[in-house]
Amino acid sequence: MAPTELGDYLRARRAQxxxxxxxxxxxxxxxxxxLRREEIALLVGVSxxxxxxxxxxxxRGPSAQVVDALSSALRLDADGRQHLFRLAGLAPRTRTSAAPDRVDPSLRQLMTAWPDNPAIVYNRACDVLASNAIADALFHDWTHSRNLMHIVFTDPVARQFYTAWHDVARNAVAGFRFGHGEAPDxxxxxxxxxxxxxxxPEFTRLWTTHDARGKSMQSKNFHHRDVGPLTLTMQTxxxxxxxxxxxxxxxxxxxxxxSHALTLLGSLAATIRENP
Known part of the structure; x- marks a missing residue:
């Protein structure tokens, strides 16, 4: 019988x-x-x-009790536990073909009202569906791609733009896998x-680790070609x-x-809009 997502995830977590x-x-x-398989079995209380x-x-049909014991034995955090329950078929998974690409107009208006705070809306595939003017300026007007995963892994300047690129890449893949587990179809x-x-190749290597985490509050370090270094906190x-x-x-x-660099970036973005 072919390996399953559940089996692959258990194997990857055990190896770490x-x-x-x-x-x-x-x-x-x-x-x-x-850990060895027999050690995990001992911790879970199964043969x-x-x-x-x-x-x-x-x-392919472990009970909720077994899955809960597995999540404890594997030291999973809340997101990892939720991902494991999804893979075991014990938590809802979205079966629609894709999330709607239309962003609510009132949300777009709210984003526009934040001239000093870059704001974006993206879907599970990390396609940016909406962005305000200062976000466009931060991400260089999306000249490479409007997909965040493509920016991290295929943009030639990504390693300069994200000064802690390896951390960004690891977190990006974990978030992408979490979305994949939520909507596998x-x-x-x-x-x-x-x-x-x-x-x-970097994405492929990170994908095999099977890390799965939702986005949360974190800081990111950028180096923008126009305003230099930026340390920004992101709320999700x-x-x-x-x-x-x-x-x-x-x-x-x-x-x-x-903050001063972000203000300058907003001024540059406004100037460009006024003098295209």
């Missing part, structure tokens, strides 16, 4: 755990990294044979996934009126160099 982290003796060098069947795709997600696999919100859409708003610490 050290025995001492879960209170087990290390017992010397290991042939492969991470080794049953756990092996889960990883190999020969057991979304054709646009599959299209972007196939494009990235064919064009970016689900668009409740349109499931599958996410609103991200960036801001800088008050009276900081990044």
């Amino acid at each position: 755990l050290r025995p001492e982290r879960v209170g087990l003796p290390s017992l010397g060098p290991r042939r492969v990294p991470g 080794v044979d049953y756990y092996v069947r889960l990883e190999q795709g020969r057991e 979304d054709s646009r997600i599959q299209q972007v996934l196939n494009e990235l696999r064919s064009r970016s 919100f689900d668009v409740r009126s349109t499931p599958g859409q996410t609103l991200v708003v960036y801001h800088a610490a008050p009276d900081s160099p990044s």
Whole structure:
């Protein structure tokens, strides 16, 4: 029987755990990294044979009790636990072909009212569906792509634009996989996934780690070609009126160099609009 998403995820998570982290003796060098199958089975309270069947795709219907025990044994955070329950068929997964691309006009108006705060709305495939003027200026008017994953992994200047590129790349893939787990039949997600696999070895390597996390508040460091370095905090919100859409708003610490640079970026954007 072919491996399943569930089996692949369990195997990847197991490989990233050290025995001492879960209170087990290390017992010397290991042939492969991470915990052994029998160690996970012991922590979960199931037979080794049953756990092996889960990883190999020969057991596809674990109970909620077993999945909960697996999430504890694998030390999953809340997003990882939710992802695991989805893969096990114990949490809802969106079965529509794609989230609507239309952004509510009132949300667009709200974004326009934030001239000093870059704001974007994107879908599960990371396509930017709406952006305000200062976000357009921050992302160089989307000259490379309006897909955030494409920007991170296929834009030649991405490693200069994102000064902590490796962290951004890792978090981007984790968020993309979380969206994929939520809507596995979304054709646009599959299209972007196939494009990235064919064009970016870095994406392919990170995809095999099976990290899955939703977006949360975090800081990002940018180096903009016009205004220099920027450290911005991003706040992320689900668009409740349109499931599958996410609103991200960036801001800088008050009276900081990044705040002054953001103000300058807004002025440059306004000048360009007035003198196209």
